[in-house]
Amino acid sequence: MTRPQHQPFRAQPASSAAARAEAQPPAGPPPLAPDAKVDLQAARAESGVEKVLTELDTDLVGMVPVKARIAEIAALLLVDGQRARFGLSGSTPGLHMSFTGSPGTGKTTVALRMAEMLHRLGYSRRGHLVSVTRDDLVGQYVGHTAPKTKDALKRAMGGVLFIDEAYYLFRAENERDYGQEAIEILLQVMEEHRDDLVVIFAGYADRMDQFFAANPGLSSRVAHHIDFPDYSIDELMAIGQLMVAREGYRFAESTLPVLREYLSRRSRQPRFANARSVRNALERARLRHANRLLESGLPVSRDDLMELRPEDFLSSRVFTDPVDGTPAGPATG
Ligand SMILES: Nc1ncnc2c1ncn2[C@@H]1O[C@H](COP(=O)(O)OP(=O)(O)OP(=O)(O)O)[C@@H](O)[C@H]1O
Ligand SMILES: [Mg+2]
Incomplete structure (x- = not known):
């Protein structure tokens, strides 16, 4: 995702966010003086993220751990944005996520709110969410998968790609399944465009565990695992x-x-x-x-x-x- 002070997304593939930041210093205001002070509460108010968090709290019953994790991510991004103002530009925080839980526990609903929150904090250009399943990414015939996956990724750029029941991408019993091709492309884009695309993998917890265990490359790129409990x-x-x-x-x-x-x-x-x-x-x-x-x-x-x-x-x-x-x-x- 593009940091607030960084340049907007460019269509060309970048080797990595860090390399790009080095090659092209961010446009925008010069860094603050080292002895300057920033007001985090004011920055939070200005971003409008408060509104998203409050609505999340009032519109959705329960899910206390989920709400807490989202507030933590908001804090991380807020602080990261202020660090950037001092020129403390480490790499963009990893924002790819997995949402695990039973059907109807609010995963899609929260993903939409997450997309909006990322937008308000300047980590997403568009704040939209593109929801896909295996059929949207994987073709039936040779040569069909790459264009399908790339098209979905293109539509999601600048926002969130939400992959529902992500484990259907991977079929352990068939090593020539086209799902593997989709996963390879996802891996690459998740790395190269990590400053302009957040991928959220969603599904049942146990199957998702198996999916990540079988795809350690994906797992290591997912920074936030959020579990959605069943409701009482x-x-x-x-x-x-x-x-x-x-x-x-x-x-x-x-x-x-x-x-x-x-x-x-x-x-x-x-x-x-x-x-x-x-x-x-x-x-x-x-x-x-x-x-x-x-x-x-x-x-x-x-x-x-x-x-x-x-x-x-x-x-x-x-x-x-x-x-x-x-x-x-x-x-x-
Ligand atoms: N905590 C909640 N409070 C109020 N409404 C909720 C809550 N959680 C879910 N809902 C509502 O329940 C419905 C189902 O939620 P949602 O589609 O987000 O679940 P999901 O986890 O994505 O389900 P699935 O795994 O089947 O896709 C939606 O209409 C949503 O608004
Ligand atoms: Mg859903």
């Missing part, structure tokens, strides 16, 4: 509250224990996807709510239009499908 039932409830409030709905008081039971059962059923399962549950509840109001044939108030009631959840299959392999029981709550 309380956190899922809070996420539900946040989501309905945002959509102009609310839960009736009697709905809360039903939703809790719903989430508790759902979390023990197959294909549970944390916060995404909450979102899906609410979508279906909205559907039942709408049908309930229409079928009642009665005039409805503003309250009626807003309130999700227990019956909007109770007819879900979640209450009849088995949990943890136990036979289906009657709906509770």
Whole structure:
């Protein structure tokens, strides 16, 4: 990523960020005097990064360790930017990352915020995020992979390349798999354009561990490993509250224990996807709510239009499908 005081991205491949910095001293103001003082708090306020961190805190429930890591990275970049003002230009801090966690734990959402934060701190020209999977990078035939991978990289330059389920790039059982070619190109670009591109690898923790173990070159270029924990039932409830409030709905008081039971059962059923399962549950509840109001044939108030009631959840299959392999029981709550 381009340091705040450095020159903007140039299309030509550079041998390395350090060599380039040496060959072409950064344009911009001359370095501060060695005895000058800079105000880190002011720099932080000026960058607007505070806003990103505050929004991250208010918009997203829980994920305390994730938020802490992001605040640390923000501090690192802020200090690095101020070091550059004194001409203390070491190499750009490594910013490639891995986000590991179960489905629906907020990896994509946080990656978007990360892209914005890097932009505000001057480490990303564009602040955008390009999300790809294996199919976007790897071709079916010989000669197709390099152009696909390079195209994705080109689109992501100046921002973040988010590679979802990154382990599908690597197939240990097939050494002639084209995924290997994509990995080679990624490796090269991650090094050569490390000052203009951040790559985030995302996926399940255990598979990602295997992926990095099999590709030590990639692993050693990833500076920040951030783990996204599964949500507790309380956190899922809070996420539900946040989501309905945002959509102009609310839960009736009697709905809360039903939703809790719903989430508790759902979390023990197959294909549970944390916060995404909450979102899906609410979508279906909205559907039942709408049908309930229409079928009642009665005039409805503003309250009626807003309130999700227990019956909007109770007819879900979640209450009849088995949990943890136990036979289906009657709906509770
Ligand atoms: N902590 C949270 N608070 C509020 N909403 C959240 C939280 N985490 C995730 N969400 C919401 O849940 C949904 C799923 O999140 P997201 O897509 O970021 O998960 P993911 O980890 O990328 O999932 P996958 O691995 O399946 O791609 C989004 O709508 C997101 O806004
Ligand atoms: Mg995702």
